[in-house]
Amino acid sequence: MDRLPGTLSVPYEDAVSNLVWIKLVGIGNANVGKTCLIKHFCESKFNSGYQPTVGVDYGFKVQELQGVDLRVHLWDLSGSSEYFDVRNELYSGTDAIFLVYDVTNMASFESLDQWIREVKRYANGDPEIFIVGNKIDLKQKRAVTSTEGKKYAQANKFKYAETSAANGDGVLTMFDTMLQTVCDKQVGGAKRPEGAIRREAQASEIYHKQARS
């Protein structure tokens, strides 16, 4: 349909009222594969070279879930302690966090507690936390077993997933489960009235519009 540039065929508020915005944040030690997981989800790509994230990076994907197009914002936070201050500014309004460790690197697993403390301190609104053991394709180098990973997640009442950003194993399932969990909590949860997600989507879009202008 032809329309004048810069105009909408329906009022702006109506146009955005059906949009659902979801904010996911990836954290965990440097080099565990956060950027690669996001790249796989958004672009189905993998890069074997390591380019550390400087401060923060960002991905976006429209993902269909049960007939609804979700606008998924993925915040990719650097794992380096150098960027602690940058990260802490970005946790606000997060729907779910994927806390990644590298299954070939015990130190990255042992750092999970420290990441949880950072989240509890700086994220408001009680985001869902997923523990993700990444690089499962490197079977010979595995240092943390599935049982250990699952046990840690269960003890903390978090969900658990294992992935390989290199060959894609488990990646889409992990993101789908996260999105499903967020949607169930927002729309179906007893605490929140139906339609809340839409009103928040609208508020979020207005916020983004204001931030852009």
Ligand SMILES: Nc1nc2c(ncn2[C@@H]2O[C@H](COP(=O)(O)OP(=O)(O)OP(=O)(O)O)[C@@H](O)[C@H]2O)c(=O)[nH]1
């Ligand atoms: N074999 C294998 N390598 C992976 C996998 N995921 C990531 N890598 C490699 O691990 C290195 C680090 O990946 P990144 O995604 O950049 O790590 P990051 O967690 O974003 O690191 P920072 O940005 O420094 O916090 C890169 O060389 C990737 O190619 C995986 O599932 N399997």
Ligand SMILES: [Mg+2]
């Ligand atoms: Mg990165």
